[in-house]
Amino acid sequence: MQATLNTKLRVSHITSILPKQGIMSERLFRETIEMIQDEAFMRRAMEIAERGRHRVMPNPLVGCVLVREGNIVAEGWHDHIGGLHAEQMAIADAESKGIPTQGTTAYVSLEPCNHFGRTPPCTESLLWAGVSRVVIGALDPNPTVRGGGVDALKRGGVDVEVGLLEDECEGQMGHFMHWCRNRRPLVTMKASTDSKGRVDGPSSHPSSRFSSDRSLELSHEIRADSMAILVGIGTVLRDDPSLTVRGPGIGPRDSPIRVVVDPSNRIPRECKLMVDPEAPTLLIQTSQYDSSQDPPHVERLVIAEEEIPVARILDMLGDRGVQSLLVEGGPFTWSRFLSEKMVDRARICVSDVDLGGDGPTFDTKSLRESGLILSSEEEVCGDSIEWWIRESK
Ligand code: AOF
Ligand code: ZN
Numbered sequence: 079m080q081a082t083l084n085t086k087l088r089v090s091h092i093t094s095i096l097p098k099q100g101i102m103s104e105r106l107f108r109e110t111i112e113m114i115q116d117e118a119f120m121r122r123a124m125e126i127a128e129r130g131r132h133r134v135m136p137n138p139l140v141g142c143v144l145v146r147e148g149n150i151v152a153e154g155w156h157d158h159i160g161g162l163h164a165e166q167m168a169i170a171d172a173e174s175k176g177i178p179t180q181g182t183t184a185y186v187s188l189e190p191c192n193h194f195g196r197t198p199p200c201t202e203s204l205l206w207a208g209v210s211r212v213v214i215g216a217l218d219p220n221p222t223v224r225g226g227g228v229d230a231l232k233r234g235g236v237d238v239e240v241g242l243l244e245d246e247c248e249g250q251m252g253h254f255m256h257w258c259r260n261r262r263p264l265v266t267m268k269a270s271t272d273s274k275g276r277v278d279g280p281s282s283h284p285s286s287r288f289s290s291d292r293s294l295e296l297s298h299e300i301r302a303d304s305m306a307i308l309v310g311i312g313t314v315l316r317d318d319p320s321l322t323v324r325g326p327g328i329g330p331r332d333s334p335i336r337v338v339v340d341p342s343n344r345i346p347r348e349c350k351l352m353v354d355p356e357a358p359t360l361l362i363q364t365s366q367y368d369s370s371q372d373p374p375h376v377e378r379l380v381i382a383e384e385e386i387p388v389a390r391i392l393d394m395l396g397d398r399g400v401q402s403l404l405v406e407g408g409p410f411t412w413s414r415f416l417s418e419k420m421v422d423r424a425r426i427c428v429s430d431v432d433l434g435g436d437g438p439t440f441d442t443k444s445l446r447e448s449g450l451i452l453s454s455e456e457e458v459c460g461d462s463i464e465w466w467i468r469e470s471k
Contacts, residue, residue, distance in 0.1 A: 119143050119150065119185040120215055120243045123164075124250055126155045127187055132302050133158040135332070136401050138251035140164040142186040144172055144179060144209070151177050165190050165200040169207045180208035187215040187247040189240070192226035201230040211237040215247030219258040253303075256422070257401035262392040263306065267405045267412055267424040268297060269440050277409055278316070278437040290459035293427050298324055300425065304334050304404040306360075306395055310411035311340040320350045321406070322357055333357030335400065339411060341386060343367040352376060362386060362394075388418040409438045416448040424450060424466040442466075 102110075127141030134140075134156050142164035144152040152175070154167025162170065165186055172179045190200035190212065204212060212231055217240060231238050248255050256264040270293075271277050301307060301323045313319065321336040336357050338345060341364040345352060351359045355375040362379050364386060369378050381390050395403060405415055415421050424445055442452075442464070450466040457463075 115148060116185070116213060116242055119145055119183075120187065120213065120247070122150065122153075123185045123187045123215070124243070124247060126153055127164065127250060130156045130158065134161075135159065135305060136254070136257075136399055138188060138254035140186065140188045140251075142168040142184055144168050144182040144184055146182045151175075151182060152179070160196050163191065163197050163200050164188075166197060166203050169203055172207075181210050182207075183211040183213060184209045185213045185242075188251065189214050189216065189218040189223070189227040190231065191218065191220075191223045192230045193222050195222070199230070201227050201234070204231065204236065205234040209236065212239070213242050214238065214240045215242055216244050216251065216255070219255060221258070253305075253402040257396065257399075260396070262396040263400045263403040265392070265403050265405060265415065265420055265422045266300065266304065267415060267421045268300060268427075269407065269412060269424070270427040270429065271440050272429055272431050272433040274432060275439040275441055276433045276435070276437045277407070277440050278433065290429070290461050292459040293429075293461045293463060296458065296463070297425075297427070300404060301334060304402045305400045306335040306337050306402070307404045307406055308337040308339065308391075308411070309406050310408055310414075311338060311344050312410055313407040314338055314340070314345060314349055314351060316408070318349050319406075320354060320356070322354075334404070335360055337362065337391075337395070337403075339386060339391070347371065362391060388415055388420045392420060409440055412440065413444060416444050419448050421445075421448060421450065422468055424464075426464040426466065428462045428464070430460050 123141035123143050125141065126143075127139040130139050137156060137159060139156065140163065141155045142153070143150045152168045152172035154162070154164045154169070154171055156162070156164045157167070161167075165184060168184065169179055172182075184204060190204060192199045192201045214228070218227060228238050228240060253264045256262075269277060301321075307321045309319065309321065322333055333356055336351055336359045338351060338359065339362050341362075343361075343363055345361060352373070355373060357375070359376045360379060361376065362381060364380065364382060364384070366380055367378065369376070372378070379394065381387075381394070383390070392403070405411060405421070426440075426442060426445075445466045449469055451469050452464055453467045454465045455462060
């Protein structure tokens with residue numbers, strides 16, 4: 079089988095290595111073609127890795143293709159937590175079609191693991207399958223895996239290349255990479271404003287949704303990509319949110335933990351987060367309050383400080399293995415995260431409606447002051463969706 083390649087070849091790469099004048103040598107021509115093919119195979123590995131989105135958390139998205147004489151002969155991806163790793167699925171794919179794997183090249187977006195986790199080591203599977211060359215996108219910074227994969231393959235006589243489309247592969251596994259390196263979740267802030275920067279209408283009116291259906295759908299996709307969603311107690315009192323993941327195309331996955339910063343126990347017993355057991359609720363408070371009536375999905379955690387430092391919250395979530403945190407609101411919580419420079423990226427949805435009144439506002443100046451820059455802006459059904467990222471990334 080030859081898979082169709084969905085490739086976006088970079089012309090700049092090719093032209094950068096072509097001679098400025100004269101005729102291209104045969105060797106240079108061959109090397110150029112090989113480089114184009116290598117990139118195309120790695121892009122295919124990344125493309126199929128997407129099939130595990132929302133399903134492999136907290137593991138990263140990983141894809142692998144096996145190639146012989148310029149053709150993809152087998153493919154695999156990490157499909158769900160506890161399932162086969164990408165390399166093992168690719169080898170199984172070849173076996174099921176009766177295709178020999180001896181002498182193939184494996185293109186894999188993450189360094190093959192060399193440990194016994196939920197599955198046996200991928201390095202052993204690749205050696206057993208007789209793969210002769212392994213091209214890796216990103217190294218695995220997971221402390222239980224780090225470095226061992228490349229060394230084990232080299233010791234087994236395999237040619238190993240590291241770093242093909244590294245930034246793109248790392249980007250696809252952004253949450254995982256960030257958590258492995260910092261032991262804290264990658265923080266995404268999400269805010270919606272009206273055309274005047276207001277985040278809410280007059281306090282005398284009940285709160286209402288003003289972003290379009292499509293941008294709401296998109297925001298559920300971001301929720302689906304998060305392992306925890308955080309709000310301040312003000313948002314719970316005003317909106318009574320359920321903070322669950324809903325919407326089309328969102329596959330089965332564990333619901334994100336719902337985290338509420340509620341220093342002095344103002345949370346109403348009858349609010350959705352306390353009553354509805356669809357996802358765990360974690361209350362962060364500054365002292366011990368009565369939990370005897372709490373249902374089993376509610377947990378209370380005490381951080382005994384007058385003002386709870388955001389860094390402590392992130393450390394605590396990181397220790398629990400939370401790799402991605404979505405900060406949904408409201409203005410006080412956003413400003414705490416921004417002033418402590420704890421937001422890694424922000425999605426701001428600006429609607430063309432006018433909510434009126436003198437409700438609270440959000441100014442993108444605070445994003446700039448926190449070291450974020452505008453990276454993209456897109457029009458979605460009358461809303462303008464802005465993405466802000468850290469300047470260094
Ligand atoms: C690979 N190929 O497809 C993936 C890898 O708990 P386990 O056994 O599933 O191992 C998870 C760790 O293995 C994960 O944290 C990451 O370091 C690596 N993921 N490695 O060789 C794969 N998904
Ligand atoms: Zn593995």
